[in-house]
Amino acid sequence: MVRRRDRGIFARIYAVVRMIPHGQVATYGQIASIVADPQAARTVGWALSGLSEDARVPWHRVINARGRISLRQHPGAAEKQRVLLEHEGIVLDRHGRIDLETYQWEGLDWPAIEALHTAWEKEPPGP
DNA sequence: ACAATGACATAAG
DNA sequence: GCTTATGCCATTG
Secondary structure, eight states: OOTTOTTSHHHHHHHHHHTSOTTOBEEHHHHHHHHSOTTOHHHHHHHHHTOOTTSOOOGGGEEOTTSBOOOOSSHHHHHHHHHHHHHTTOOBOTTSBBOHHHHBOOOOOHHHHHHHHHHHHHSOOOO
16 A cells, blocks of 8 residues: 555656646556656556545556556546546547547656656645 | 566457 | 457565
């Protein structure tokens, strides 16, 4: 359950996800590539699953490589994610697919993320 | 240390 | 395009 162990790869994953701009999306594999291994995608999903509700992480902007929502276990959550995405202006086709060519975040290298995240911690946005 | 688990990714049928 | 099978990584019992 994550506890206070957000020091390692988890913290880096959250940092990257926080930098995904409004109205854009990133894939699990993409985030994994930035924080560590291109093949630690499952770990990214695992990290997000342990988020608390007030974690200030835009988890809904993370989707799978096919451009679709990966939440199958709790159907309500998938629905919620879709609503959140549409609320940001992201269009899903009738199959619930997102066009990555249009909405995928270009991404940043880790040093850039780290710098931005440091600033974020200094002056967290929102309430 | 080993086996199982999970919001993945990719290849194959 | 969907379903299976296999590979990967970090965490947990």
